[in-house]
Amino acid sequence: MAHSAMSGSGTTSGDDPLQTAVWRLRSRACWADAAALIDPTTADASLQRAALLVERCLYTEQGWAEAEGALRTAEALAQSDDERGAAACERGQLAYAATLLGVRDRADEARAALGRAAALITPGASGRAVLDFRRGLLAENLSRSPQAARAAYRRAHAGATAHADPLLLSFTWRHLAGLALRDGELAEARHGFGESLRIREELGFLVGTAPALASLADAESEPEASRLRAEAGRLYRLLGGVPTWLARQLAPPAASA
Numbered sequence: 001m002a003h004s005a006m007s008g009s010g011t012t013s014g015d016d017p018l019q020t021a022v023w024r025l026r027s028r029a030c031w032a033d034a035a036a037l038i039d040p041t042t043a044d045a046s047l048q049r050a051a052l053l054v055e056r057c058l059y060t061e062q063g064w065a066e067a068e069g070a071l072r073t074a075e076a077l078a079q080s081d082d083e084r085g086a087a088a089c090e091r092g093q094l095a096y097a098a099t100l101l102g103v104r105d106r107a108d109e110a111r112a113a114l115g116r117a118a119a120l121i122t123p124g125a126s127g128r129a130v131l132d133f134r135r136g137l138l139a140e141n142l143s144r145s146p147q148a149a150r151a152a153y154r155r156a157h158a159g160a161t162a163h164a165d166p167l168l169l170s171f172t173w174r175h176l177a178g179l180a181l182r183d184g185e186l187a188e189a190r191h192g193f194g195e196s197l198r199i200r201e202e203l204g205f206l207v208g209t210a211p212a213l214a215s216l217a218d219a220e221s222e223p224e225a226s227r228l229r230a231e232a233g234r235l236y237r238l239l240g241g242v243p244t245w246l247a248r249q250l251a252p253p254a255a256s257a
Helices: 017-027 031-036 043-060 066-076 079-098 107-120 126-141 146-162 166-181 184-203 206-219 224-238 246-250
Strands: none
Touching: 017 031, 017 043, 017 079, 017 206, 031 043, 043 066, 043 079, 066 079, 079 107, 079 126, 107 126, 126 166, 146 166, 166 184, 166 206, 184 206, 206 224, 206 246, 224 246
16 A cells, blocks of 8 residues: 555554654654655655655655655656555645745646546545545645535545544544634534544644644633643744744734734
8 A cells, every 4th residue: 555644654553663663753753864764665665755755845844855856756666556646646745835835836736646646546545535635735725615625624534534544534623623613613623623633642743733732722712722822832842843834823913003
């Protein structure tokens, strides 16, 4: 099965020691160190390495050239439709990240790559859930279509549940909750953000815990909101200011004139 940084292994005691080491580094924002442990000589390994470096770009806004190189290797080694589809999915995610973070407008490339992935990845495969989630991100943040995003996130949520993928569930819970918050559904938003935070804490996904805390804070009232935001800020500083985009969410509200 092709690896994706969205749904990595290594989170349970019975996992392969290499995957456990990769997960521990990745969860602490050490993507380059995690990638260095992987020998990209097979399609599966090269896809996992590329996925880690693509994820680093989204969280740090750095390492674009290295991610591109790893992705080209993964594309060259891919043999099966699922492997080619997984590589296309990572290509789409990298183009999405570059567009979202203002590095370069690659929205058309992102849509084309994810469309190619949809044509290659077998329906019902675990990689399909990751693809659905990423298509939701495009719909929400680039196409500004919350209805399409919600439908894609729900498909991803169902797929993550079917494949027992808790890490992906933490992402689908969080983004569905974000749409609920936008619609003023506070109870639904708190529940979703709370589930996302619970899963990430259970998995030890430290780099994803600060964003989960900050999102839950946005749905809570004071003084709980300030407590959650302060905890998110502590973790953010502990990890050296990663993810970079969280700084805007953690900024104190502007004083009223």
